[in-house]
Amino acid sequence: MPPILTDDIRQAYLDFFRSKGHAIIPGAPLVPENDPTVLFTTAGMHPLVPYLMGEKHPAGTRLANVQRCVRTQDIDEVGDASHLTMFEMLGNWSLGDYFKEGAIQMSFEFLTKVLELPVEKLAVTCFEGDTDAPKDEDSAGIWKAAGIPEERIGFLPKAKNWWGPAGQTGPCGPDTEMFYWMGKSKLPPAGSNPANDEANWLEIWNDVFMQYGKKEDGTFEPLAQQNVDTGMGLERVAAVMQAPSVTTDGAGRITVYETDRMKPILDAVSSIADQKDVAMRHPRIIVDHIKASVFIIADGVKPSNVDQGYVLRRLIRRAIRSARQLRIEHDGTFSPGIARAVIAQYAHAYPHLKAREQEILSALQTEEQQFVKALQEGMKQFERATAGAGSQIDGTTAFHLYDTYGFPLELTREMAAEQGMTVDEPAFRKAFEEHQKLSRAGAEARFKGGLADNSAETTKLHTATHLLDAALREVLGDHVYQKGSNITAERLRFDFSHEEKMTPEQIAEVERLVNEAIRADLPIAYHVTTVEGAKKEGAIGVFDERYGSEVKVYVVGEGKNVFSREICGGPHVARTGMLGSLKIQKEESSSAGVRRIKAVVAGGPAEIEVATEMENGK
Numbered sequence: 001m002p003p004i005l006t007d008d009i010r011q012a013y014l015d016f017f018r019s020k021g022h023a024i025i026p027g028a029p030l031v032p033e034n035d036p037t038v039l040f041t042t043a044g045m046h047p048l049v050p051y052l053m054g055e056k057h058p059a060g061t062r063l064a065n066v067q068r069c070v071r072t073q074d075i076d077e078v079g080d081a082s083h084l085t086m087f088e089m090l091g092n093w094s095l096g097d098y099f100k101e102g103a104i105q106m107s108f109e110f111l112t113k114v115l116e117l118p119v120e121k122l123a124v125t126c127f128e129g130d131t132d133a134p135k136d137e138d139s140a141g142i143w144k145a146a147g148i149p150e151e152r153i154g155f156l157p158k159a160k161n162w163w164g165p166a167g168q169t170g171p172c173g174p175d176t177e178m179f180y181w182m183g184k185s186k187l188p189p190a191g192s193n194p195a196n197d198e199a200n201w202l203e204i205w206n207d208v209f210m211q212y213g214k215k216e217d218g219t220f221e222p223l224a225q226q227n228v229d230t231g232m233g234l235e236r237v238a239a240v241m242q243a244p245s246v247t248t249d250g251a252g253r254i255t256v257y258e259t260d261r262m263k264p265i266l267d268a269v270s271s272i273a274d275q276k277d278v279a280m281r282h283p284r285i286i287v288d289h290i291k292a293s294v295f296i297i298a299d300g301v302k303p304s305n306v307d308q309g310y311v312l313r314r315l316i317r318r319a320i321r322s323a324r325q326l327r328i329e330h331d332g333t334f335s336p337g338i339a340r341a342v343i344a345q346y347a348h349a350y351p352h353l354k355a356r357e358q359e360i361l362s363a364l365q366t367e368e369q370q371f372v373k374a375l376q377e378g379m380k381q382f383e384r385a386t387a388g389a390g391s392q393i394d395g396t397t398a399f400h401l402y403d404t405y406g407f408p409l410e411l412t413r414e415m416a417a418e419q420g421m422t423v424d425e426p427a428f429r430k431a432f433e434e435h436q437k438l439s440r441a442g443a444e445a446r447f448k449g450g451l452a453d454n455s456a457e458t459t460k461l462h463t464a465t466h467l468l469d470a471a472l473r474e475v476l477g478d479h480v481y482q483k484g485s486n487i488t489a490e491r492l493r494f495d496f497s498h499e500e501k502m503t504p505e506q507i508a509e510v511e512r513l514v515n516e517a518i519r520a521d522l523p524i525a526y527h528v529t530t531v532e533g534a535k536k537e538g539a540i541g542v543f544d545e546r547y548g549s550e551v552k553v554y555v556v557g558e559g560k561n562v563f564s565r566e567i568c569g570g571p572h573v574a575r576t577g578m579l580g581s582l583k584i585q586k587e588e589s590s591s592a593g594v595r596r597i598k599a600v601v602a603g604g605p606a607e608i609e610v611a612t613e614m615e616n617g618k
Contacts, residue, residue: 003242004115006261007349010066010234013090016110022092023059027067030299031308033485039308040070040296044091045208045229047569051095052171052210052227055570056613058528058550061097066090066234068295068350072311075318078288079281081255082202085315086292087235094228101142103207103228107178108146111205115241119147121181123193123201127162127174128155132220133212136161136174143176152188154195163208163229171210171223178205180240182253204240205232235259257284261345265291268341272334274327282322289319290338290364294346297360298353300484302591303367316367317406324411330372335364371406378405382415391420395427402428403435456608460579460601461492463524463572464514466556467582468494468597469540470564471513475506481540483594491585491600498595502587514582517564521577522557524611526570529553534567541567554611572611580604 004012014024028047030040038046044067051057067089077083094103111117124143129135140153155161164172181188183200194201210227212220238259257266257280269283277283296312303313316335323330339360347354378401385397393416401407413423465485473480476498484495502510528550534541539553554572556564563576573579580603590596 003260004238005242006234006238006259009115009237009241010088010090010349012114013110013232014064014066016114017062017064017092017106020062020106022062022064025059025063025065027065030068030070030296031301031484039311040072041067042069042071043067043229043231044069044089045093045231048093048229050569050571052093052229054225057095058552061095062093063095064090064092070292070296070311079284081253081257082236082239084235084256084292085288086295087233090232090234090237092228092230096225096227099211099226099228100139100207100209103209103230104139104142104176105146107205107207107230108143108148111178112147115237117180117240120187122148123152123154123179123181123188124148125154125156125161125177125179125194127176128157130158132158133174136176136209139174139176139207139209151191152193154193156195164210165214169214169216171212171227172214172220173209173211175206175208177203178207179203202236202240203233204236206230235262255284257287262287262291264345265338265341268338269326269328272328272337275325277326282325285322286319286326286338289315289322290335291342291346293319293335293364294339294342294353294360295350297363298350298356302363313367313406316364317371318408320368320371321408321411330368332365332369332372335368336361339364374405375407378407381405382407382412386416386419386421389421391422393421393423395424395429395431398423398425398428399431399435402432455489456606457489458487459571459573459608459610460604461487463556463576464579464582464599464601465492465494466554466564466566466568466572467514467517467576467579468492468510468599469496469566470556471510471517472496472498472597473540474513475509476502483590491598494597494599495590495594496597497593499593501589502595507584507587511582511584517556518576518579518581520557520561520563521575522561522563523575524554524556524572525574525614526552526554526568526572526611527614537565539565539567555614570611574609574611578604578608 018024027044028041032038032041032046041047044065045052048057048063057063068086069089070086072085074083075085078085092106111122112119126139127133127136135155140155143153144150161175161177162172163175164170177194179194179201181200182202188197188200192200194203208229210229211223213223214220235256238261239254239256242259243254256262265287266283269286273283293312293315296308301308301312303309303316305313319335320330323334328334343353343357343360353360382401386393393412398409398412401412402409409423409425409428416423465482465487469480469482479497481497482494483497486493529537531551534551534553537553541551551567552569554566554568554570555562556576579601582599582601584597584599586598588596
C-alpha cells in the first residue's frame with residue numbers, strides 16, 4: 001500500500017464526517033477568545049464550550065474540523081518519536097445528538113474502512129470506574145460488537161480515561177482511547193493492550209463522552225445534554241500511515257518527524273548542523289519548537305515575560321539551545337531560516353502563515369539576537385557564581401540562571417561539567433516547582449471563574465464588551481476592532497486597535513454611552529445568518545478563517561434603536577439593564593497599535609436570563 005500523505009488524511013477525515021451529516025467548521029486561533037482558563041487552544045473543544053453547555057451552534061448538532069493546538073505539559077518529552085508541542089487535531093462533535101454507540105462505530109469505520117488499518121493492530125482503553133461513576137462497560141461492549149477482541153480492550157482509571165471538567169465544575173465524563181501497535185513484532189502478542197503494555201502502543205484517537213456534570217460539592221450528576229468530543233492526532237496517524245507497512249506482514253515504524261510534511265523541516269535543520277546527533281533529539285526539538293513558534297506568532301503573540309509570550313520565548317530559546325548543541329550559528333538567521341521551511345510546508349493549509357511571514361521572521365530574528373545577548377550576560381553571572389563555589393553549583397543559582405537569563409538546566413549542567421563541577425539538580429527542581437506554584441496561584445487568582453463557567457458575572461462582563469466595542473467605535477472611529485479579551489468573574493480586559501492614548505474626555509464619553517445603553521434596558525437576542533449576511537447588515541467582526549458558512553449575530557436593541565450588532569458565540573444577558581453599570585478602571589497600551597481597557601460592572605441581578613434566538617431573524 002502506498003503511504004497516505006498528511007494532506008490526504010486531513011481531507012479524508014473531513015470528507016468522512018461530512019458524509020455522516022457533520023457540518024465542517026473552521027479551526028479557531030491558537031489564543032482562545034474569552035476563555036482565561038487556558039493560555040492556548042489545547043483541543044478542538046475549547047472554542048465550543050458554550051455549545052457543549054447548551055448554546056445552539058449555528059451549524060447544527062453534528063460538527064467536525066481541524067484544530068491547530070499547542071500543549072506544553074509534555075515539553076520535556078519532545079524529541080522522542082511521537083510528542084509534539086504544536087499539532088493538528090482532527091475532531092468531531094455531537095451536541096446532544098449521537099452518543100457512545102454512534103461515536104465508536106464511526107471511529108471504527110474510519111480507522112478500518114477509510115484508513116484501512118488492520119484490526120489486528122488496533123486496541124482501545126475504557127474507564128475502569130470508581131466511586132464517582134461506574135465502569136464503562138457500555139463502550140467496551142460497543143467495541144467488542146464492532147470487532148475489537150476482548151483481550152485488546154484495557155480499563156484504566158480517571159487519570160487516563162476521563163475528561164474534565166475544564167474548571168472545578170462543569171461537564172465531564174469517561175473517554176475511550178484508540179491505539180495502534182508500534183512494537184517490534186509484526187503483531188501484538190496475545191493479551192497485550194495499552195493498559196498492560198503501554199510502551200508498545202501509540203495513542204491516535206480519543207472519544208470523550210460528556211455525560212456527567214460535576215457540582216460544587218464534588219458530586220456528579222447526569223447531564224441533560226450528553227455530548228461527544230473527539231480528537232485524533234494528525235501527525236501520529238500520518239506516522240502510522242506512512243510507515244513502510246501497515247499490513248499484518250510487516251512492523252515498519254517511523255516517527256512523526258519523518259512524515260511527509262515534517263521531514264523537509266528536519267532536513268533543513270540537518271543541512272546546517274555541524275555536530276551530528278545520533279539520537280536525533282536536538283534536531284527534533286528544533287523542528288517542533290520552531291514550528292510551534294511560527295504558528296503562535298502568526299496568531300498574534302510576541303515573545304515576552306508573561307502568559308503566551310513567555311511560552312513562546314521559552315520555545316524559541318529551547319530551540320536555540322539545541323542549535324548550540326549542534327554547533328549551528330545562531331546570530332539571528334538560524335530560527336528565521338527554519339521558519340521559512342515550516343511556512344513552505346504548511347501555508348497551503350494555513351494561508352495566514354504566508355500572509356504574516358515577515359512578521360514571523362522578524363519576531364524570531366529579534367528574539368534570537370536578544371537571547372544571544374542574554375547568554376553573554378548569563379555567562380558573566382555563571383563565572384561569578386562558580387568562582388570559589390567548590391565542586392557544585394547550588395540549585396538557587398542554577399534556577400536564577402534559568403529564570404533571569406534563560407539558561408536551560410542542560411546548559412548550566414554542560415558548562416559546569418566543563419569546569420569539573422556538578423549542579424544540585426534536586427534543589428533546582430525544588431526552586432522550579434516553587435516558581436510553578438506561584439505562577440499557578442497567580443493564574444488562578446487572575447482567572448478565577450473564567451467565561452468557560454458561563455456564570456452570571458462572566459456573562460454580564462461578556463455582554464459589556466459588546467457595548468464597550470460599539471461605544472469605542474462611536475467615540476474613536478471605525479478603525480477600532482477587538483484584538484483580544486480576557487474575562488474573569490471580577491473584571492473584563494478588552495484590547496482594541498487604536499494608535500493613541502485615550503484622553504480622559506474620550507474615556508468618560510465611552511463610559512457614558514455604555515451606561516446610557518444599560519439604563520435603556522435594551523433587549524438582546526441573536527439570529528443565525530451567513531458571513532455575507534452579517535457583513536451586509538453591518539455586524540462587527542474580524543472576518544477571517546475562524547468563521548464557518550453560518551454565524552451568530554448578537555443584536556443589542558431593536559428596530560431603529562440598535563446599539564450593537566456583533567458576531568459572537570455567546571452567551572449574553574437578555575437585557576442590558578441586567579448589567580447594572582460599567583466603570584472603566586484603566587486605559588493603557590497593550591502592544592504597538594493596540595490599547596487595553598480594564599473595566600468592571602456593578603449591580604444588576606445575581607441571577608440572569610440569557611439572550612435567546614430571534615423568532616423572525618432580524
